[in-house]
Amino acid sequence: MRFLILLICFALSVSPTYSYDKFEPAFLNSWKECFRFMAGYISVEDTDDSLFKLAAESSMDWYWLNPDEKSIVMVIKLETLKDHYSAIRGVQGNGLYYLFKPVKNGFHYLGRMDGNSYRWGTLNGKPRFTTQWHMSANESIETIYDWNGTSFSVTKSATVTYKTDGRRVQ
Numbered sequence: 001m002r003f004l005i006l007l008i009c010f011a012l013s014v015s016p017t018y019s020y021d022k023f024e025p026a027f028l029n030s031w032k033e034c035f036r037f038m039a040g041y042i043s044v045e046d047t048d049d050s051l052f053k054l055a056a057e058s059s060m061d062w063y064w065l066n067p068d069e070k071s072i073v074m075v076i077k078l079e080t081l082k083d084h085y086s087a088i089r090g091v092q093g094n095g096l097y098y099l100f101k102p103v104k105n106g107f108h109y110l111g112r113m114d115g116n117s118y119r120w121g122t123l124n125g126k127p128r129f130t131t132q133w134h135m136s137a138n139e140s141i142e143t144i145y146d147w148n149g150t151s152f153s154v155t156k157s158a159t160v161t162y163k164t165d166g167r168r169v170q
Helices: 002-011 031-039 048-057
Strands: 026-028 059-066 071-077 095-103 106-115 117-123 126-136 139-147 152-161
Touching: 026 031, 031 048, 031 095, 031 106, 059 126, 071 106, 106 117, 106 126, 106 139, 106 152, 126 152
Parallel strands: none
Antiparallel strands: 026 106, 059 071, 071 095, 095 106, 117 126, 126 139, 139 152
16 A cells, blocks of 8 residues: 555655755745745745735644743644645645744744644653654554754654554554
8 A cells, every 4th residue: 555655646746755855944034934935845826915825824833942942833834725625735634844933033944844743742851743644544654853953853754554443553
């Protein structure tokens, strides 16, 4: 099954593992620049109307990156709705999440994650995200992104299999 999905992704030039791209730091001065930056990775026009639609239909979550310093990380899930599903993420909901840190004069780009869902947590006090990439009813790719002080990067990625009752196979 996994081979078939990878073959289909290759044929459609869609990769289920964006997360291994080389991280390139960026500083963006405004929300508009953030959405223009993200639109550069997807098929969205770079017009004010398109960027406004992208911002209006996307969602954002906030987490403490460092509570002592009062710094946060923003997770942006891009969406543009077409009928009853996301034209960006598709029916399965797989796609990119973008991570930014607001600072006094703008936003630092902290990386991106891929999947259709994610969990926030910490390990030994270090922030981390764990994403799931939907592959089938009983398989997904789980990827862990750990904070290295300047960005979130992949530290582990593995295929996870589930039993028919939904429990994870160890």
